[in-house]
Amino acid sequence: MRFRSLPDTRARAGWFAGAVVLALGAGVLSAPWPAHLGDSTTGDKALAAEVREATDGVERMGMSVALLENGRVRRAGLGDTGTGAAVTSRTPFEIGSVTKTLTASVFADMVEDGVVKPDDKVRDVLPDREWKRGSVGDVTLAELASQRSGLPVMPLVPKTFANLLTYPVFGVDIRSAADAEELIDSAATSPRPTPGEYAYSNLGFAFLGQVLAGKAGVPYTELLRERLLDPVGLQETTVPRSRVEIPAGAAEGHDGIGRHVQPWIGIGSAPAGAGVWSTADDMATYVDAVMRGTAPGSDATKPRYPAGESRIGYAWMTSAKKGGGSIVWHNGESGGCSTFVGFDRASERTVVVLSNTTADVDAVGVELLTGIDESDEERSASPLAAGIGLLFPPLAGAALLVAALGGVRPSRRREPSRARIVSAAGSGLFLFAVTYAGAAVGALSIAGWLVGSALVGAGVFVAAVRWRRLRWVDEKYRVFRWVDAAFWAVVGLVFAIGAAG
Structure with missing residues (x-):
């Protein structure tokens, strides 16, 4: 049956406009x-003001910052x-890949x-x-510690791919359940392309952390505590084995639009930064001692x-800074948190920036460390995310509107079925959910x-x-419809339910 145009009446036009x-x-x-970064401020108000200015319009839920210069530590929570x-300098955050520097310290020690x-x-x-x-058994410890092992970013197992697909929408823990043995097995069977x-x-x-733990004959958490945390006095740096062990008062992670996401917990991946928590105070002590x-x-x-x-x-990166000299640094991203730690030996300045939002804090950290605004070099959104x-x-x-109309071209429109409209509505919800969770x-x-x-x-x-x-x-393709x-x-x-949190 051919599509009949809707009656062109003022009343219907009004209802149409109202719906839009x-x-x-x-x-x-x-x-x-x-x-949105709230107005709450604790600690050094002048430092907090510097941080707010350095965020350059990129919003975050909360931030904890420590800046050591001239032998004095300044702290601020935002x-x-x-x-x-309110965030303070003793609020625990996931530190993500900054943990790699801890593992590197254990290795170097x-x-x-001997x-x-x-x-x-x-x-x-x-x-x-x-x-x-030809497997990972032939990799040297130095290659692992300097990111030259040739191993992939993540274990190439079905669980990884499934979690990477669902994490942006549902905010689930993408490192879940991996213990030390599972992690070692994943590395042992992974290809090494470069x-x-x-x-x-x-x-x-x-893998490096678990190999070192295997050599020492103790779990990685004990090795880390014995070799680094206790000697430096890092009592607020912990590796919980489950979510119930997450430190009290810890910052909850969020994505870029403020949705809560699960923290990463996985003892197997802990040496790389899964489920490791610390405070700005502890990290400031650590980075200063390293410097x-x-x-x-x-x-x-x-x-x-x-x-x-x-x-x-x-693990540690050394980069040239504008105006000459260099800085030593590492950053991290975990379950809804972003981190940056770094130091400048020439000025004897160290910086720690912890945030409970996925938006990276590299530009903020570099500006606090060097006094130079390098936000123009901050990573822009990928074309895929923007698209x-x-x-x-x-x-x-548009898909829903076309389905309801029965086609695009008026001369070829046919009366639609309810099933087609339901299908278009469902696929539309899916596209909106993907946008909500994964777009720039x-x-x-x-x-x-x-x-x-509006459409x-x-x-x-x-x-x-x-x-x-x-x-x-x-009638045609009835079952398929x-x-x-x-x-x-x-x-x-x-x-849609997953994206809504």
Whole structure:
């Protein structure tokens, strides 16, 4: 049956406009607005003001900062922990890949004590295990510690891929359940496409920590405590084995739009930064001790190999700064937290920046450390993330409107079925959910979201007007239409609920 045009009446035009305006209002309320750094401030107010200025419009939920200069430590907390409590310099945060520097210190300390050598191969450090020729057993400890092992970023196992797909939407722990043995097995069976070349690998550093623990005959957490945390006095740095052991008062992680996400917990991956917590106070003590050479394994900071435009030692990066000189640093990202630690030996200045939002804090840390605004070099949103935000919502809204109309071209429109409209609505929900969770935070995403919302309003109006006289499914491909509608309805609802948190 050919599509009959909707009656062109003022009343209907008014209802149509009302539906679009209502949808736009809902879009404004539900749009992925950036996280907001609250007005709460603790500690050094002047430092807090510097931090707010350095954020350069990139919002975060809360931040804890420590700056050591001229022998004096300044501390400031900004925003809240995600529970309404004010952030302080003793608020625990996940430190993510900054943990790699801790593992590197343990390695360098064991080298200094003669327990292992940099050129020791894994198969020689753990001779009781079987290692295939050409496998990770032939990697040296120095290659692991300097990100030249050739191992992939993450373990190439089904659980990793499944979690990487669902984490942006559902905020689940992407490192879940990996223990030391599972981690070692993953590394042992992983390919090594570029051995000897710099290629950042979380798997490689987690493997290094577990190999060192195996050599010492104790769990990694005990090795870390014995070799580094206790000697430096880092009592607020912990590696919980489960979520119930997360330190009291810890900051809750958030994504770029302020949604709560799960912390990473996984003892196997802890040496690389999964589920390790610390405070700005503890990290300031640690980084200062490393800079002054009083911390065990401080030799890890010595630059040894090229790493892009920088040089890498054992985990620590050394980069040139504007105006001459260099800084030594590392950053981290974990379950909704971002971190930066660094020091400048020439000025004897150290900086720690901890945040409970995924937006990186590198530019903030570098500016506090050097006094130079390098925000123009901050990473921009990927074209993929920007494209998702700009295109997915309008596509979702347009698909619903076209389904309700029965086609794009008026001359070829046919009366739609309810199943087609349900399918379009479900797939639209899915696209909106992906946008909400995975798009770049910014003006393009908001614009795309609002355009898509307006189109949804138009589509819902047309579908509502025609609904009562529509059949459920077309006679042709009847079973397929039912399955298609049911599939997208379920997928859309599941992802929408997940994205909403």
